[in-house]
Amino acid sequence: MKTKKEEDRKDSPVESQPAVPVRRTFAQDLFDGVAPSYDTWAQVLTFFQYLPWRRFLVSQMALRPGNLVLDVCTGTAGVAMEIADHHDGRIVGLDASQLMLQAGLRAVEKKNLDGRVQLIQGRAERLPFPDGTFDVVVFTYLLRYVQDPDATIRELSRVLKPGGELLSLEFGVPEALWVRALWEAYNRVVMPVMTIPVSRGWHRVGCFLGPSIRDFCQRCPVDRLAAIWRDNGIPLVETRPLFKGAAIVMWGTKGR
Numbered sequence: 400m401k402t403k404k405e406e407d408r409k410d411s412p413v414e415s416q417p418a419v420p421v422r423r424t425f426a427q428d429l430f431d432g433v434a435p436s437y438d439t440w441a442q443v444l445t446f447f448q449y450l451p452w453r454r455f456l457v458s459q460m461a462l463r464p465g466n467l468v469l470d471v472c473t474g475t476a477g478v479a480m481e482i483a484d485h486h487d488g489r490i491v492g493l494d495a496s497q498l499m500l501q502a503g504l505r506a507v508e509k510k511n512l513d514g515r516v517q518l519i520q521g522r523a524e525r526l527p528f529p530d531g532t533f534d535v536v537v538f539t540y541l542l543r544y545v546q547d548p549d550a551t552i553r554e555l556s557r558v559l560k561p562g563g564e565l566l567s568l569e570f571g572v573p574e575a576l577w578v579r580a581l582w583e584a585y586n587r588v589v590m591p592v593m594t595i596p597v598s599r600g601w602h603r604v605g606c607f608l609g610p611s612i613r614d615f616c617q618r619c620p621v622d623r624l625a626a627i628w629r630d631n632g633i634p635l636v637e638t639r640p641l642f643k644g645a646a647i648v649m650w651g652t653k654g655r
C-alpha cells in the first residue's frame with residue numbers, strides 16, 4: 400500500500416525522471432567538505448546576511464497555489480524550505496553534492512516537509528526534466544561553478560514554462576570605494592584566516608570565495624548577466640543589489 404507521501408507525489412511530472420549520472424566536480428568536493436556545518440558557517444561568514452538575502456529572494460516569487468518550483472543548487476535545501484514555509488505547491492531541489500543533499504534531506508524531514516520538497520542529485524547544466532516543466536525556477540550561488548553561464552541559463556530557461564519566473568541570488572563585489580576596500584580586506588585576509596580553526600574544508604572555502612567572486616564579476620557583470628537572461632527568453636530582468644552590492648538578486652519572466 401502506498402503511503403500518503405507517495406500518493407502525494409505520484410502525479411508529479413518530475414517523479415519519473417531518472418537522475419542524471421553525476422561526474423565529480425570541484426564544486427562537489429568543495430561542498431561535500433563542509434556539508435554538515437554549512438548552514439551555521441554560511442550565516443557567520445556573511446555577517447548573518449545569508450538568511451535575509453534568501454528571504455528577500457523568496458519574497459520576489461510570484462507563486463500561485465499548486466505551482467511547481469525548481470530550486471537549482473539547493474544545497475541543504477534552505478531556499479526550498481523557505482519557499483515551502485511561505486507558499487503551498489511543490490518544490491524540487493537539485494544539487495550536485497550528495498552530502499549537501501543528505502544534510503538537506505534531514506532538515507526537510509525534521510520540518511515534515513518531505514511530502515512537498517523532493518531532493519535529487521544532478522547538474523544544473525543538464526537538467527533531467529522535459530521542457531516547460533516548472534512554474535518557477537530559482538538558483539543560488541550557481542554560476543561561478545559552471546563553465547558556460549550562457550548555456551546553463553539556457554538550460555534553466557528550457558525547463559521553465561512560458562510566463563514562468565526565473566530568479567537568482569549570487570554574490571557580488573561592492574562598487575563604492577570604501578565598501579570595496581572592506582570587502583577586499585575581508586575576502587583576502589579575514590576570511591582565509593578566520594576559517595583556519597574551523598576546519599580544513601571551511602579554510603578551503605575561505606580561500607576560494609574572494610578570488611572566485613572577483614573573477615566571476617569581472618567576466619559576467621550584472622548587465623552582461625541580464626543580457627544572457629534576455630537572450631535566453633527572459634526579456635525583462637530586474638536586479639537588486641543587497642548589502643552594498645555584496646549580493647545581487649535578479650528576477651524576470653519568461654516570454655510566452
Ligand SMILES: C[S@@+](CC[C@H](N)C(=O)[O-])C[C@H]1O[C@@H](n2cnc3c(N)ncnc32)[C@H](O)[C@@H]1O
Pocket residue numbers: 426427430471472473474475476477478493494495496499521522523524539540541544545
Ligand atoms: C553556496 S552553495 C548554496 C546552497 C543553497 N543554494 C543555499 O543558498 O544555501 C552552492 C551549491 O551549489 C551546488 N552546485 C555547484 N555547482 C553545481 C552544478 N553545476 N549543478 C548543481 N549543483 C551545483 C553545490 O554542490 C552547492 O551545494
